[in-house]
Amino acid sequence: MEIQVLHQIMEWNEDVSAQVRDTLKEKKLCMINVMGSPGTGKTSLITALIERLRDTWRIGVIEGDIAGQIDAERIASLGIPAVQLNTDGACHIEAMSIQNILPHFVLDDLDVIFVENIGNLVCPAEFDIGESLRMTILSVPEGDDKVEKYPLMFTETGCLVINKFDMLPYFDFNLERVKANYESVNPDAPMFCISCRNGQGMEAFAGFLSEQIARILE
Amino acid sequence: MEIQVLHQIMEWNEDVSAQVRDTLKEKKLCMINVMGSPGTGKTSLITALIERLRDTWRIGVIEGDIAGQIDAERIASLGIPAVQLNTDGACHIEAMSIQNILPHFVLDDLDVIFVENIGNLVCPAEFDIGESLRMTILSVPEGDDKVEKYPLMFTETGCLVINKFDMLPYFDFNLERVKANYESVNPDAPMFCISCRNGQGMEAFAGFLSEQIARILE
DSSP states (O other), X not given: OHHHHHHHHHHHHHHHHHHHHHHHHHXXXXXXXXXXXXXXXXXXXXXXXXXXXXXXXXXXXXEEESSOOHHHHHHHTTTOOEEEEEOTTOSSOOHHHHHHHGGGSOGGGOSEEEEEOOSOSSGGGGOOXXXXXXXXXXXXXXXXXXXXXXXXXXXXXXXXXEEOGGGGGGSOOOHHHHHHHHHHHOTTSOEEXXXXXXXXXXXXXXXXXXXXXXHHHO | OHHHHHHHHHHHHHHHHHHHHHXXXXXXXXXXXXXXXXXXXXXXXXXXXXXXXXXXXXEEEXXXXXXXXXXXXXXXXXXXXEEEEEOTTOSSOOHHHHHXXXXXXXXXXXXXXXXXXXXXXXXXXXXXXXXXXXXXXXXXXXXXXXXXHSHHHHXXXXXXXXXXXXXXXXXXXXXXXXXXXXXXXXXXXXEEEOOTTTOTTHHHHHHHHHHHHHHHHO
């Protein structure tokens, strides 16, 4: 009986994500689900991408947080439409929340919506929110063993970003280990080493993402 | 109906944690639930504490991970009894798992069991595993806004450890902001700034913990 209930909840989530996808298709929108640990640099990366992509694409942002609106204020200060989603304790975003939030944007005026998921390397990977593309961020200070310890987040993503790469000299972080582990579970999705602080690697990553957006909106 | 099932699961968890507490009391054991984000330094801190406390207390470790046994191997190499708990996808440890694992130790030969929870700043805080004391770790690279964004983890802990404090010069991290936010939600639980790498602050923190263990085992 418990399993049946869980099954119903999962199905319900799937159904709504299909509806979200229909809306995205109808409105010619690309939705990017940005995931990673607390403090890995999700907001910083979205900010850095806005800077590089805003002349090409019309961007909106959904900021997921358990509490507070720090991140949405940071995005809105750039003149980008932003909505804060507070999950009030929940550890991930579900498709139903996205469906409720989309009408708060003028969708005809947007090409891309970044969704910053809750800082969590586990649960968000289990939930399809209707996204067009998944992006997982890992930062150098978190260590090089995370692909082995949290496999689903790396298996299910469309690309992996290694952030805070300028901090490499200060941490024991074996990039080859991460690369080998990641390629073994997700051989087709590329990996990028970047620093949101000094901009290193950002041009290449923004270029890749712009190509993906163009492909999705084709 | 969904809510009823969740309620039953929560009650069931509570019941088992009470049984775990009975076992700890009977065996004169202190169990410390160590929580924090992926890569915040949970295993490193447990290792540093073992070094400083092993002459005073007999220590065992339960290493929780979604997959793999990297951390249990690291602890076992120190000659400390260690059991790896793989949650196979689950984002937190529950009391039932602890109850199943305790018989794998010779409990009469131990005073303290550290439980390294899954790297997750959200879900583990919701689950009472029968612990005697909770310890939350936040590391400098994660940023100074985490108490506001992930409140429960900081409200429910018995102490807060700021790890990787030697990295302070390299990150924008306002310690006063963390301190003020933490004190506002949890005024009675102390905060310690440490570095597992260079040992800074470790004597004070190990001293505090040893006092807590003595108090619990009284």
